[in-house]
Amino acid sequence: MHDDHDKPHDPRLERIRAWLSQARFFAEEVYSSRYRGAIARARRDEDDLFMLLVFSEMMGVPNPAAYYTLELQPLLLERFHDWHKRMGMERSPLDHFKCC
Amino acid sequence: MSAIVLLILGLGGMAAGYFLYSRFIATKIYRLDPDFKTPAHEYEDGVDFVPTNRFILWGHHFTSVAGAAPIVGPAIAVIWGWLPAFLWVVLGTIFFAGVHDFGAIWASVRNKAKSVGALTGDVVGKRARSIFMIVIFLVLLMVNAVFAVVIAGLMMNFSTAVVPVWGAILVALIIGQLIYRRILSLPVVSILGVIALYVLIFIGPAVPVQMPAEVGALSGNAVWILILFGYAAIASLLPVWVLLQPRDYINGLQLFIGLIVLYGSILFLNPTLVAPAINPDVPAGTPSMIPLLFVTIACGAISGFHGLVSSGTTSKQLNKETDARFVGYFGAVGEGMLALAAILAATAGFATFADWQAMYTAFGQGGVNAFVEGGAYMIHNGLGLNEVTAATLLTVMAALFAGTTMDTGLRLQRYIFQEWGEIYNQPWMKKNAPATLLAVGSCLLLAFGAGGADGTGGMIIWPLFGTTNQLLAGLTLLVITVMLVRLRRPMWYTLVPLCFLLVMTIAALLIQLRAFFEQGNYFLLFLDIVVLIAAILVAMECASALKRSREEMAEQQE
Numbered sequence: 059m060h061d062d063h064d065k066p067h068d069p070r071l072e073r074i075r076a077w078l079s080q081a082r083f084f085a086e087e088v089y090s091s092r093y094r095g096a097i098a099r100a101r102r103d104e105d106d107l108f109m110l111l112v113f114s115e116m117m118g119v120p121n122p123a124a125y126y127t128l129e130l131q132p133l134l135l136e137r138f139h140d141w142h143k144r145m146g147m148e149r150s151p152l153d154h155f156k157c158c
Numbered sequence: 159m160s161a162i163v164l165l166i167l168g169l170g171g172m173a174a175g176y177f178l179y180s181r182f183i184a185t186k187i188y189r190l191d192p193d194f195k196t197p198a199h200e201y202e203d204g205v206d207f208v209p210t211n212r213f214i215l216w217g218h219h220f221t222s223v224a225g226a227a228p229i230v231g232p233a234i235a236v237i238w239g240w241l242p243a244f245l246w247v248v249l250g251t252i253f254f255a256g257v258h259d260f261g262a263i264w265a266s267v268r269n270k271a272k273s274v275g276a277l278t279g280d281v282v283g284k285r286a287r288s289i290f291m292i293v294i295f296l297v298l299l300m301v302n303a304v305f306a307v308v309i310a311g312l313m314m315n316f317s318t319a320v321v322p323v324w325g326a327i328l329v330a331l332i333i334g335q336l337i338y339r340r341i342l343s344l345p346v347v348s349i350l351g352v353i354a355l356y357v358l359i360f361i362g363p364a365v366p367v368q369m370p371a372e373v374g375a376l377s378g379n380a381v382w383i384l385i386l387f388g389y390a391a392i393a394s395l396l397p398v399w400v401l402l403q404p405r406d407y408i409n410g411l412q413l414f415i416g417l418i419v420l421y422g423s424i425l426f427l428n429p430t431l432v433a434p435a436i437n438p439d440v441p442a443g444t445p446s447m448i449p450l451l452f453v454t455i456a457c458g459a460i461s462g463f464h465g466l467v468s469s470g471t472t473s474k475q476l477n478k479e480t481d482a483r484f485v486g487y488f489g490a491v492g493e494g495m496l497a498l499a500a501i502l503a504a505t506a507g508f509a510t511f512a513d514w515q516a517m518y519t520a521f522g523q524g525g526v527n528a529f530v531e532g533g534a535y536m537i538h539n540g541l542g543l544n545e546v547t548a549a550t551l552l553t554v555m556a557a558l559f560a561g562t563t564m565d566t567g568l569r570l571q572r573y574i575f576q577e578w579g580e581i582y583n584q585p586w587m588k589k590n591a592p593a594t595l596l597a598v599g600s601c602l603l604l605a606f607g608a609g610g611a612d613g614t615g616g617m618i619i620w621p622l623f624g625t626t627n628q629l630l631a632g633l634t635l636l637v638i639t640v641m642l643v644r645l646r647r648p649m650w651y652t653l654v655p656l657c658f659l660l661v662m663t664i665a666a667l668l669i670q671l672r673a674f675f676e677q678g679n680y681f682l683l684f685l686d687i688v689v690l691i692a693a694i695l696v697a698m699e700c701a702s703a704l705k706r707s708r709e710e711m712a713e714q715q716e
Contacts, residue, residue: 078345081345082343082344082345084211084213084214085344085345085348086344087210087211087214088214088217088218088407088410089337089344089403089407090403091208091210091214091215091218091475092218092222092403092406092471093398093399093402093403093406094204094205094206094208095205095206095471096398097397097398097399097403098205098206099205100397100398
């Protein structure tokens, strides 16, 4: 990248490069935008399962990896509210863990 | 008559429709507002609601709505001669499909990007929404059954396409992985994918795979149908990025290449239309042109399926309201162009009138096979490509479209069964595998129940598919019309197409009812009655909704 700055800019090369990056952007939009929703939902489903694993011990489900998942709990706290709502629970399911 | 003249007349008509009529609709009827905050901006979430460049959105919309149906329908309908099919495709695109697709986007954008199904519930009433669900289910059922029969027929008739069609699935699987794991950039993958597909098309003729006419107790056709449903069931259970997404992308590229090749070959060859303008002696058993023409060509002239796409994904991504005209109306024009190419291939792609007649020996014959053979003849003589390779190319194009539609269709049907499981509290039905089995089972029942155990008669349901598709379009037009009445704007531009569609649909159903009864085909007779009841309910729903809206308006004025 450093070399590029020293070289004099060739406007034609620049134009081609800009055009290529534009083409790439268009192709990617065409490829992804129709399925963005479906893929995001599939990923959310996986994440939801992960949330269940992380918080399982607190809900009385024994989890052999509890020692490790405990560490993750603060990191996932932000998502906790959305998650329990999505799972059909109006309030936090945990007695000692109120979020709303 | 020269095919180029017809081509220019058709394209000219559709261009005039876009530049004049759609402008009038946009400014005077829908009154698009460039400052209106579209749902894509209002609810922007980076997932479903994303403001998208209008050319990209058009590409999407067009490739989602264009498929095998605008090829099969016109290619069957030219049995009445090229003129009726041509007029219905061109006028239908200008005054029906464009207004409908464009209107569905507008209606959805003005109502928080809700789907037409939800809008029917809000604007027309709960009862109409239930009818809508039933009609959607019937459309999906028929489209899956019919497309399986179409692909099976292609596999039997064009054995050179078997390797490329199934090889394309492998190509799509590899492309999906390359992109998902970010191994190569998309432009590179696109070029490699298209090259791989065309290499397959070129080696296809060297390795033909012919299914024997009889396999045990089953016919070859029936075996293909079973294989196709097996494939579609698996494909519809895979995550979308694995197969559906790359397949759709390659199909989209293939669609543009195919259209350019077809139009190019017509321009170079300038073939003569060997088929008559109006066929004076149609084969025995061909039903009356009016009203059957208007349900045989659904996609390409007007199709309810487009309303689902317009209001499902397109409306959530519309950047500016004024883009709706380009995306919706011009999307319909794109589909009209594909239908026009199918008409020209199926009427001008034959050396003599006798050749053409030999293809169209009975109603439902010809169809996509005529498109492939006619198109191959034109490409061979116009562009110099080997005729077998050209036929393979077109077969692959049609089969890939139909296959992707089956994948999507089965997926949607599975969702419907799962929703029913939810509503009627049947936990087993909510699982993926049983719901898919139910979907596949119902489609197989239709594919074999309609035309006997050899599965060759499944094309009988094509006009029935058209009627259900038109009913869906009718419901969307009803939503738009009621909205226009409430806004005190002229309603004739959507009401006239709506009434025309309903009259033709009901007439076609009655004629077919009699035909099925005379043939003793009680399975289809039953299906016809179900669709007929739905059609009558839609008509009554229209009358009552419009009357109610007008009364409300009159009361407000007092």
